[in-house]
Amino acid sequence: MGFPVFDENAHLFGQGYLTTVVLSAGALALSLVIGTVVASARVWGGPIVQSFSRAYVEFFRNTPLLVQLLFIAVLLAPRNLNVTREPIVAALIGLSIYTGAYVTEVVRSGILSVDPRQIEAARSLGLSQVEALRFVVLPQAVRTVIPPLGNLSIALVKNTAIASGIAATELLKVAGIIESRTGLFTPYIAVLVAYWTLTLPLAWVVSRLERRLAFAR
């Protein structure tokens, strides 16, 4: 009787793993969009736009992700319920908004790291403002932004685990389900290894990038 149970659990585990990967990748993509937009607003917007984008960053980075996720889970819930039926969607939104606050700060400091006289020089050559940003500012900003963004991706992968708090069936939740079914401790060992297959390679890449860009300066 052991084998079908094992198969079923392995299948469940695989799905959890996939959910974690998709959740991380999706939230990363969305947070990059959010972060780039809000950072641009923060650098080039008027005073009101600036205080709203600053408020966004400060509020979401200084409050616990779990509270944000719980809040969104309720917001997305149908009227008569207190919890959403789509916890993964809520998790995706919550993780994106939370990580987006950090991406905003990273992108902003990337933009500010480029000497404004670079824009002047480019404009003097006849490049338009957009061309100057695209060919001169952005390529330079990307260099300073890549290592901290890598850093954020690692944190993001780890933060997907918090989505289990709103019953999204990602890795950690799945491990809990299997553990309560079987009484075995092994799912938790497996879950550790599963996270390591994501975070350790990322950490390796980031530290290599940091070293390489540090020498390139």
Add this chain to the structure above:
Amino acid sequence: MTALAAVRRRSSGHGALIAGAIVVSLIVLGFASGRLEARKWEPFLLPSTWRFLGEGLLVTLTVAGASLLLSLTFGLLLGIARSHLRGPLGWIVSASIELSRATPILAILLIVLLVLLRSGLTQNAIIAGIVGLSIYNSAVVAEIVRAGIGSIARGEVEAARSLGLSYAQTMRAVVLPQALARMTPALVSQVITLIKDTSLLFIITAPELLSFGRSFYNYYGNLLETYIVIACIFFAINYPLSRFSRRLEARQPTDERLHIVGEEDQALIPAMPHRGTSP
């Protein structure tokens, strides 16, 4: 130059505007979703509410404080060990630090709770929480300590040794005082992460602020309002801390900033502000 200066000037000292923007956003969001009602805010006018939530906050702060003390102690020891131990022992220390930091803290909390429960050591979820938070944060502190020690020029150590100072004396008198100064911004950033992470004790059923909040909203039926208030309490604690850490960073020369991989609050320590010299 002038544009940049303008950006810098405008973005500083707008605390009131920021607070206003947050409040406006939350209220608009709440009413737009049709889920916030003025009546549900009324319980927050009662002193008993704040006494109750204050109890939860006290637990949260105690957990954070205890975990911080433990993490600093073990992190310092582990960090020094990692910097200097060679051979299999050093390898084991390094591996456990790296693996802990590569693991979601919630997974560590759940596993610690389970181990404590099954071994019959304790059923106290708060203790499990403190242990779990301390394991993870010791690893992060160890990494910060190692980066701090590693940032001190080798020449200084050699100079101290050739003056006749012993290894321990060199560490205590020359390396650690400087390293500690460089570590402070990273450590304060980690305190912010730690305080946010205490909320995860809610999931392992320890009675911290969020759990108190749940009893509260179960009674009054004001779920969203309670979450907003709890978020604001965390904000009130963490925002001053994050301003403090930013001020520390700004005071620090760029080449003395430490970079710790894999923590979101650490990713915000700027590596290299714009290098041009403006007149």
Add this chain to the structure above:
Amino acid sequence: MIEVRDLHKRFGGLEALRGVTMHIERGEVVVVIGPSGSGKSTLLRCVNRLETPDGGEVIVDGRSVNDRHTDVNALRKDIGVVFQSFNLFPHLTVLRNLTLAPMRVRKLDRATAEERARKLLVKVGIPEKAEARPTQLSGGQQQRVAIARALCMEPKIMLFDEPTSALDPEMIKEVLDVMKALAKDGMTMMVVSHEMGFAREVADRVIFMDQGEIVEQARPERFFQHPEQERTKRFLQTILHH
């Protein structure tokens, strides 16, 4: 070629330009000198609209610089600028620094742009650095690349904003030599500089500015031998006798 009429510019409470009128003929080399804060750099920056004046008019090659209908990018194609701080693009090789604008703005194909760029690198004396990064060059070499980068757009006018002020003394000459050669070729040049030797030798006219005004202008021999204004005399004394 350049026509400036009654130009005014203020930064907050500071009046950087108060009613500057001057002109530069085609092929003329004009050196603008003056103490720091005299408004000479601001004047230069107004010529290609890096600064927007508060009053007055700038006309370059028949086009009003601050007219709303003037395409500022088209205007800037014809005006090369060399900055005190070089402002090379650090993420691009020397060659790409030179070809970026010709390819994007003048729409040259890569081969033509590179050919032109290499010729100019020969002209400024560093053909071997085409593939180097700006950060690998000395200050003097960087400034020569910056001149070549501006020339690559085949401008009608070249503006130099204190091109040697950020250089170590031993590198100043190599940059000035390139500028002299350019003047000899008949380029229209406006140079803000403290290099009196260059002014004496190369300039057709020297303009002395102080406190946002043009105090005096004359041919160099006359300017340096027989300055008319008291302020000019005092400035020349402080700068020549130390």
